[in-house]
Amino acid sequence: MKMTRARITIVEDEPAIAEVLQYNLEREGFAVRVLTEGDTALPALRRDPPDLLLLDLMLPGLDGLELTRLLKRDPATADVPLIMLTAKDEETDRIVGLELGADDYITKPFSPREVILRIKAVLRRGRAAATSRSLLETGEIRIDVEGHRTWVAGEEQALTATEFRLLTVLAERRDRVQRRADLLRDVWGYRDDVDSRTVDTHVRRLRRKLGGAGDRIETVVGVGYRLRGERP
Ligand code: CA
Numbered sequence: 001m002k003m004t005r006a007r008i009t010i011v012e013d014e015p016a017i018a019e020v021l022q023y024n025l026e027r028e029g030f031a032v033r034v035l036t037e038g039d040t041a042l043p044a045l046r047r048d049p050p051d052l053l054l055l056d057l058m059l060p061g062l063d064g065l066e067l068t069r070l071l072k073r074d075p076a077t078a079d080v081p082l083i084m085l086t087a088k089d090e091e092t093d094r095i096v097g098l099e100l101g102a103d104d105y106i107t108k109p110f111s112p113r114e115v116i117l118r119i120k121a122v123l124r125r126g127r128a129a130a131t132s133r134s135l136l137e138t139g140e141i142r143i144d145v146e147g148h149r150t151w152v153a154g155e156e157q158a159l160t161a162t163e164f165r166l167l168t169v170l171a172e173r174r175d176r177v178q179r180r181a182d183l184l185r186d187v188w189g190y191r192d193d194v195d196s197r198t199v200d201t202h203v204r205r206l207r208r209k210l211g212g213a214g215d216r217i218e219t220v221v222g223v224g225y226r227l228r229g230e231r232p
Pocket of ligand 1: 012014057059
């Protein structure tokens with residue numbers, strides 16, 4: 001299968017930097033679009049989300065962090081991999097950016113070689129995540145993550161939204177113990193003050209619904225739960 005060219009959008013207000021990036025990325029085979037302002041970048045990115053975004057943090061008008069916040073909030077652009085371009089003294093902004101969901105950052109001045117390596121690494125990670133996200137299989141359990149459907153030994157099982165999220169998280173981390181607190185955070189989005197017995201109740205129900213495959217969810221006494229995967 002021939003790979004289509006990855007489309008990269010650069011948001012950078014300094015023409016010299018944008019030009020060097022565009023030249024080198026195009027030479028590497030990427031399709032490149034350059035935008036120079038945060039305000040106009042937002043609607044352009046929403047209309048036509050790229051495969052990856054290189055975003056300068058210091059922009060006139062809407063700055064890079066504010067743009068990141070808005071992009072991550074919008075379903076149309078939330079999944080677009082994002083690499084920040086930052087100055088050396090923008091450490092706080094870098095941390096905020098990563099917390100907002102940026103994938104990586106590059107500090108100016110940078111070499112085009114370095115930028116290309118980072119871009120390829122982020123695109124590779126994104127592809128791996130997309131594959132593992134869409135279909136999970138563990139023994140007789142099959143999960144279509146995007147379609148929200150579950151099969152056990154070929155038979156579809158009706159799970160509630162919470163049961164489905166719980167199963168997905170356990171399957172993604174199969175063979176690794178998940179503490180109740182981790183599950184509360186990642187499945188329920190709860191804080192520490194919520195009763196961890198909520199997890200036990202849902203695991204019990206989920207096991208029942210999974211029938212014979214239910215015993216794949218093992219109790220790790222005093223810790224939490226682990227979904228036993230298929231040993232190779
Ligand atoms: Ca700038």
